[in-house]
Amino acid sequence: MKRGLVSQQNMFKKATAQNEAAVKASYIVAEEIAKSTRSFNEGEFIKKIMLKVCDQVCPEKKQAFSNVSLSRNTIAERICDLATNLHDQLMEKGKDFVSFSLAVDESTDASDTAQLSVFIRGVDSKMCVTEELLGFKSMHGTTTGTDIFEEVCKCVTEINLPWDKLVGLTTDGAPAMSGKKNGLVGRMREKMREENCAGELSVYHCIIHQESLCAKALKMEHVMTTVTQVVNFIRAKGLNHREFKSFLEEFGSEHTDVPYHTEVRWLSRGKVLNRFFELREEICQFLQSKGKDTAELQEQKFMCELAFLSDIASHLDALNLQLQGRGRIITKMYSSVKAFKAKLC
Structure with missing residues (x-):
């Protein structure tokens, strides 16, 4: 009876290990698909290729490769899980930030939809720097300074960052961004005053945008x-x-x-x-x-x-x-x- 029990337990452990490996492999493929901005359907195509390669290289492992779920819905779920996990990691790191700065850029895509990207760079007491994409928002209406400010506020609020630790803001220099009253810069400074923040917000014009603008000065x-x-x-x-x-x-x-x-x-x-x-x-x-x-x-x-x-x-x-x-x-x-x-x- 003991031998039978041990045998069953070993079988269960082996199946669990195989299942964990298949799930992990599924997440790895999903991450690569997301990074390369490919269609979620690519997962099924990748699995077909994997199985054909397996037939030639290691046919005895075909079942292990078959257990890797790469359907369209699975890839979508995996990518959502990865995004949630990254968001949670950023929230956890944000608790230790001594100070942080934001970089904001707004551009129009091929479908004439304004896309707002917000990046964050934070530093903790051990001088560990975290640099991540904080948010990517689609703006279907107007893109005034107030609209941009509201979207940036949502991004900051979502990960519970205190306003008194904001020290820097980098923009692309557009009037809606750099306006001192109704622009993003003006609204951010007003928000910091409302929050009774002691520090002064340092504002920068993105150096890459500056370089691009200077290049246009050529009389060509x-x-x-x-x-x-x-x-x-x-x-x-x-x-x-x-x-x-x-x-x-x-x-x-x-x-x-x-x-x-x-x-x-x-x-x-x-x-x-x-x-x-x-x-x-x-x-x-x-x-x-x-x-x-x-x-x-x-x-x-x-x-x-x-x-x-x-x-x-x-x-x-x-x-x-x-x-x-x-x-x-x-x-x-x-x-x-x-x-x-x-x-x-």
Whole structure:
């Protein structure tokens, strides 16, 4: 009877361990799907691939792989669980914050919906820095300073952060953000006064936005306008786009297409200019075949300006990448900008 009982217990433990491993694997796959912003249906496709690989590599383990649940609903639940867990972790860390700062940015997506992102950086008494996305809110109505302020307040309230520990606010410099009365900055300072906060709120203009604005001071709009018009002519119509790609293929070009330029994407300008310059001969020939005037594109002055702008845009993109990412300290970012200015001289 004892031997039978031990055998049953061992069987139960083994099944539990296998089940735990399958659940953990399911969470790992869900996390990767979420990070890569892929469809939740990808889980079922991944499972099919896993089982086929298992048939060839370790067929005896097929049942273990079959136990991993990767259906669409399961992936959705797993991602919600992960998000909740991250939120709980941030709340727990927030209790130990000595001070924290916020970074707020608002932009419009492809469906013309305003998306507000709020990032937090907090530090505890042991100088451990926590940097996380605090909230991502869709704003379907107006995006005034009051609207943005209300959404930011919700984010701060949701994780029970005290207002007297807020020391810094970084914005993109838009009037709705930086307005001293009705903007986000003005409303935040008013809120801190209402909460009887002793400290002063330090406000910064996002250094990446500053760098992007400074780049627009180049008197090269006529070059960028011409490039954008040509790219739009090629890409806007399906027939032109297909013919251009076929033309490049017949020409034996190293590149197969020219990308769009979008203002909202930081690095698109440099990529478009570089690709345009590399394909300048092919583009001229394609436009001539379409009966378009290419006199301006063949002028030596225009080509020199295009080459100059392409180079400068490449250097600006390199600087932009140095300013992005997690764990960036403002002193290092400022040093990167100073070094870039010295190199320009």
